[in-house]
Amino acid sequence: MASSAAARRLLLLRHRHGNLLPKRHFSSSSAPDGLDDGGGRVKIFDRDLKRRHRDRAAWVMRETDGLVDAVAENLLDRLEDCRKAFPSALCLGGSAGAVRRLLRGRGGIERLIMMDMSADMVKKWRESENATGDGPETHFVIGDEEFLPIKESSQDLIMSCLGLHWTNDLPGAMIQCRLALQPDGLFLAAILGGETLKELRIACTVAQMEREGGISPRMSPLAQVRDAGNLLTRAGFTLPGVDVDQYTVRYNNALELVEHLRAMGETNALFQRNPVLKRDTALATAAIYQSMFGLEDGSIPATFQVIYMTGWREHPSQQKAKRRGSATISFGDIQKQFGPSEN
Amino acid sequence: DVLVCPLSKQPLRYCEVNGSLVSDSAGVAFPVLDGIPSLVPKDGKLLDDQEVKSEQESSTRDSSG
Numbered sequence: 357m358a359s360s361a362a363a364r365r366l367l368l369l370r371h372r373h374g375n376l377l378p379k380r381h382f383s384s385s386s387a388p389d390g391l392d393d394g395g396g397r398v399k400i401f402d403r404d405l406k407r408r409h410r411d412r413a414a415w416v417m418r419e420t421d422g423l424v425d426a427v428a429e430n431l432l433d434r435l436e437d438c439r440k441a442f443p444s445a446l447c448l449g450g451s452a453g454a455v456r457r458l459l460r461g462r463g464g465i466e467r468l469i470m471m472d473m474s475a476d477m478v479k480k481w482r483e484s485e486n487a488t489g490d491g492p493e494t495h496f497v498i499g500d501e502e503f504l505p506i507k508e509s510s511q512d513l514i515m516s517c518l519g520l521h522w523t524n525d526l527p528g529a530m531i532q533c534r535l536a537l538q539p540d541g542l543f544l545a546a547i548l549g550g551e552t553l554k555e556l557r558i559a560c561t562v563a564q565m566e567r568e569g570g571i572s573p574r575m576s577p578l579a580q581v582r583d584a585g586n587l588l589t590r591a592g593f594t595l596p597g598v599d600v601d602q603y604t605v606r607y608n609n610a611l612e613l614v615e616h617l618r619a620m621g622e623t624n625a626l627f628q629r630n631p632v633l634k635r636d637t638a639l640a641t642a643a644i645y646q647s648m649f650g651l652e653d654g655s656i657p658a659t660f661q662v663i664y665m666t667g668w669r670e671h672p673s674q675q676k677a678k679r680r681g682s683a684t685i686s687f688g689d690i691q692k693q694f695g696p697s698e699n
Numbered sequence: 700d701v702l703v704c705p706l707s708k709q710p711l712r713y714c715e716v717n718g719s720l721v722s723d724s725a726g727v728a729f730p731v732l733d734g735i736p737s738l739v740p741k742d743g744k745l746l747d748d749q750e751v752k753s754e755q756e757s758s759t760r761d762s763s764g
Binding site: 404407444469473475478479482496497498499500503504505506507508510511 | 701702703704705706708710732733735736737738739740741742
């Protein structure tokens, strides 16, 4: 347990002072995107590499994925809590395929646009769509969440299932989503939270310290729960709602876990990643994972923390706090009328 | 139509000459891959002045995307 605590402190240090990492563990990344706005924006993720990950995921993706389906099901369940219909909807990247498959008429969607940055993924969705004739009228677009190609005030609903945590400019992506919504339109998103794959992170850090004498980023920085509400407010959404769920998936071994991540298109896309993983370090990681977190039956658990975000575009009919000083009844009067009696 | 240029957010027009979606405000043409519009900024190709002129002369219609 002491080594676990030490690993956690190192992780915190790494998150805060990434530039202090030993230089020999950094690799020269590909040229940054020529379309970069410049300024002080930090580019954390290699979007071109993530696109290639998505291309590969389109080919190795499992037909049904228990974890992805559970998250998509939870996201769609929120539509049943709304008393209005959303005729036009946009479904962004990540696990949009699962969302489409599990929609089953919820939300009253009549026209659906499905968008991903990977052409292969979009084509795969279209094949699945052609296989089933029912459901809403569906259109397909290849696009980037950070540069949303959707007209302003055109959608009733925008959903994103496990995709936005790979954006460099998450607030910017969410602002664009809000602008694409009609007034009183709904934004629904599920992103991976900071506790995701904590076991793998710890095991990998310990293994690298033992074998290589230093650490390099092996896992992406992920949003913390307390950040999600700020993100919604900062993007201009009203009535923000955030809640968290945690899923534990069990694997027979660490290799199976890595294969699952690859099938989901969730492998490392950091600019500052070390592209080489030594076999020695990989084997040590698997051994440490097993010894620190392995279960009685020999399988290993992996944690996936999912943050669900709900936000609405502003509309006059929405409830909001009244202006300060506009009260007509005082709390003192209420206290006198309903307070505890003397006897 | 709900599709716009990902960079300028202005409407697109379909160019039948080379089968692409053109954003006049940004001077960029986006490809249509197998019937699916590709509106990722990196996929866009800058239009040179001559292309812009020739394409404006050809018949155009709104994107059906």
